[in-house]
Amino acid sequence: MKKAAHSHAMSGVFIFMLLGIFAIMSTLLVLLGAQAYRAVVDSAARNAEERILLSYPANKVRMNDDQDHLRVEDVDGTKTLVISQDFDGSLYETRIYCYDGWLYEVFQEHGDEIALEDGEALTQAAYFRPEIKNGLLTFEVGTPEGAQYRMNVALRSQAAKGATT
Amino acid sequence: MSREGKGSALLFEITIVLFFFAISATVILSMFMRANDMSVSGRIMNETLFAAQDMAECLYASGNQPDEYLTSVGFMQEEGEYRRDSNGFAMAVRIEREATDAGTLYRASVEVLEKEIETRLPLAWYVPDWAEVAT
Numbered sequence: 199m200k201k202a203a204h205s206h207a208m209s210g211v212f213i214f215m216l217l218g219i220f221a222i223m224s225t226l227l228v229l230l231g232a233q234a235y236r237a238v239v240d241s242a243a244r245n246a247e248e249r250i251l252l253s254y255p256a257n258k259v260r261m262n263d264d265q266d267h268l269r270v271e272d273v274d275g276t277k278t279l280v281i282s283q284d285f286d287g288s289l290y291e292t293r294i295y296c297y298d299g300w301l302y303e304v305f306q307e308h309g310d311e312i313a314l315e316d317g318e319a320l321t322q323a324a325y326f327r328p329e330i331k332n333g334l335l336t337f338e339v340g341t342p343e344g345a346q347y348r349m350n351v352a353l354r355s356q357a358a359k360g361a362t363t
Numbered sequence: 364m365s366r367e368g369k370g371s372a373l374l375f376e377i378t379i380v381l382f383f384f385a386i387s388a389t390v391i392l393s394m395f396m397r398a399n400d401m402s403v404s405g406r407i408m409n410e411t412l413f414a415a416q417d418m419a420e421c422l423y424a425s426g427n428q429p430d431e432y433l434t435s436v437g438f439m440q441e442e443g444e445y446r447r448d449s450n451g452f453a454m455a456v457r458i459e460r461e462a463t464d465a466g467t468l469y470r471a472s473v474e475v476l477e478k479e480i481e482t483r484l485p486l487a488w489y490v491p492d493w494a495e496v497a498t
Contacts, residue, residue: 209374216377220384227388234395241402245409252413334424350417352424 248347250321251301251339255279255294255328256351259335262292265355268335270328273312279328279337282308293317296326299342330356404480411452411475411482418454418473419486427467427490429458452477466491 258281259268267282271293278295289308294301295317302317324340333356338348425432430445433456438445444457453476461468466489473484 209371213374213377216374216381220377220381223384223388227391231391231395234392234399238395238398238402241399241406245402245406249409256416332424334421347413348417349413350420350424352420 244341244343247321248341248345251323251341252347252349254301254303254320255326255337256349258292258294259351259353263354267355268330268353270330273314276314277327279326279335294326294328296323296339299324301326301339407477407480408482411477411480412484414450414452414454415473415475415482415484418456418475419471419484422456422458422469422471422473422486423488426488427469429456429469429471466493 259279262268262281262283269280269282271278271280273293273295276295276297278293281292281294283290283292291306291308293304293306293312295314296302297314297317299322300319301321301323302314302319304312304314304317306312322342324342324344326337326339328335328337330336330353333353335351335353336348337351338346340346421432421436422429433445434440436447437449438447438454438456440446444455446456447454455474455476457472457474459470461470468487468489470487471485473486475482475484
């Protein structure tokens with residue numbers, strides 16, 4: 199009788215132990231899953247931000263690579279990449295620059311007063327340094343996390359006069 | 364059913380639940396790990412693609428002097444191609460030339476390898492004999 203009661207108690211303890219393990223493992227699984235999900239989302243977001251930082255200015259330049267339509271201008275100590283476009287006889291300019299920790303773009307008519315804070319924030323950036331030299335637009339960009347990138351874009355309008363791809 | 368029988372049935376049920384839980388947990392965690400691996404692979408692929416694009420742009424800008432450009436940026440010529448290991452990835456550039464009556468057609472292949480992920484970018488550019496190359 200005593201032995202049966204003892205066995206019954208052990209069985210109860212074992213069931214509670216199993217339930218405890220189940221509860222702990224469930225919590226761990228949720229925590230691990232959340233952590234892995236956060237890591238994946240962060241990595242994807244960082245990847246997208248880096249891609250925007252490099253691709254956006256490069257593609258903007260490729261789209262508007264006309265003779266004398268690209269220049270680098272200094273505005274209040276900030277280097278801006280200026281892309282000029284002609285619409286119905288009026289000259290408009292797209293400026294890409296880094297201001298207050300963000301990569302900005304502003305589109306305005308040529309000659310309009312420039313206010314760096316008026317642009318549209320594209321993505322976070324530590325710096326953006328464009329330079330045009332020997333038919334190459336080179337820009338260096340930095341992420342807020344400290345990663346640094348350098349990208350070259352051959353200017354078809356300047357690189358090799360007459361050369362075609 | 365006796366009290367002991369009920370206890371055994373509960374134990375059996377919990378064991379089955381734990382077994383399925385263990386299988387589900389393994390599947391879910393492996394899915395997250397696979398997602399993480401894919402994310403890392405995507406980032407590396409992105410980096411290698413940007414490196415290949417960057418090199419392609421520089422080769423285009425070098426006009427009729429791609430060999431001089433590659434040597435100047437640290438590439439070594441080995442077995443008919445230019446190779447360089449830097450910034451954590453290996454880069455190989457193979458250039459072919461085809462002379463025509465009016466100029467030269469350059470065909471190149473840029474390969475970037477990082478952590479077993481390879482990106483290959485073919486490119487071609489034409490330099491007429493009369494072209495003035497800016498570089």
